[in-house]
Amino acid sequence: MGRLDDKVVVLTAGAQGIGRACAEIFAREGARVIATDVNVEKLKELDSIKGIETRVLDVTNNDDIVKLAKSLDHVDILFNCAGYVHNGTILETDEASWDRSFNINVKSMFRMCKAFLPKMMAQDSSVSIINMSSVASSIKGVPNRSVYSTTKAAVIGLTKSVAADYVDQNVRCNCVCPGTVDTPSLHERINALEDPQKSMKDFLARQKMGRFASADEIANMVLYLASDESKYVTGQCFIIDGGWSL
Numbered sequence: 062m063g064r065l066d067d068k069v070v071v072l073t074a075g076a077q078g079i080g081r082a083c084a085e086i087f088a089r090e091g092a093r094v095i096a097t098d099v100n101v102e103k104l105k106e107l108d109s110i111k112g113i114e115t116r117v118l119d120v121t122n123n124d125d126i127v128k129l130a131k132s133l134d135h136v137d138i139l140f141n142c143a144g145y146v147h148n149g150t151i152l153e154t155d156e157a158s159w160d161r162s163f164n165i166n167v168k169s170m171f172r173m174c175k176a177f178l179p180k181m182m183a184q185d186s187s188v189s190i191i192n193m194s195s196v197a198s199s200i201k202g203v204p205n206r207s208v209y210s211t212t213k214a215a216v217i218g219l220t221k222s223v224a225a226d227y228v229d230q231n232v233r234c235n236c237v238c239p240g241t242v243d244t245p246s247l248h249e250r251i252n253a254l255e256d257p258q259k260s261m262k263d264f265l266a267r268q269k270m271g272r273f274a275s276a277d278e279i280a281n282m283v284l285y286l287a288s289d290e291s292k293y294v295t296g297q298c299f300i301i302d303g304g305w306s307l
């Protein structure tokens with residue numbers, strides 16, 4: 062028996078990194094997984110996995126989000142994973158980068174929750190929304206992550222407000238706050254820096270356990286929040302950072 066038997070999951074940013082690890086673990090645990098992403102080519106790699114269906118979806122496109130919600134009969138679990146990292150202090154952040162970050166990291170979740178909540182609330186069973194935040198948020202001040210941390214703090218606020226508004230209607234809403242996770246975009250970001258080798262050493266030096274988290278380690282926490290094992294848990298932030306925020 063799987064931990065998500067008979068559950069239908071919709072998730073964003075499923076093509077790589079944490080979203081992909083979650084799509085795979087959810088499917089292994091018996092769910093029907095609708096994995097979405099903007100990256101058409103990477104998304105195709107999931108098509109052959111039993112239990113996963115893929116849909117191209119840009120989380121900044123409200124019409125497409127509404128269309129996807131209308132196309133599904135019922136949804137038990139929504140995992141809002143899509144996010145984008147802008148590097149820089151507040152003085153190095155222009156308005157376009159500020160707006161882009163809020164659009165992809167926060168407004169996306171507003172759109173997804175608005176489109177999917179009515180369908181989820183109509184069910185008798187307990188349903189779960191999981192939002193991707195970060196310890197770089199209201200939890201920890203991290204240098205050079207001004208707008209990123211601001212958006213991830215907003216995700217915590219959104220999570221708590223959804224949890225408070227729908228706690229008596231079988232809807233749970235929690236967020237996950239990872240530290241540094243070994244994903245393709247982490248390597249892309251490090252390789253884009255002036256001295257990638259030194260930057261990799263610096264990134265590792267700030268890890269109290271001497272390593273990054275794996276995407277699978279984050280996926281296991283998301284799985285717990287998605288499953289009925291956490292059915293008395295709502296409105297909480299789950300830090301998984303190898304002690305970085307200690």
Ligand code: NAD
Binds near residue numbers: 099119
């Ligand atoms: P990633 O950056 O490797 O991949 C992100 C995925 O999001 C890609 O497949 C990309 O195509 C997709 N995406 C980007 N813009 C999109 C859009 N507009 N619509 C739909 N999909 C879009 O992923 P990751 O590093 O696993 O990060 C996933 C989430 O976890 C993000 O919200 C990120 O902020 C958060 N997070 C990551 C880390 C880390 O160290 N990697 C730490 C804390 C939080």
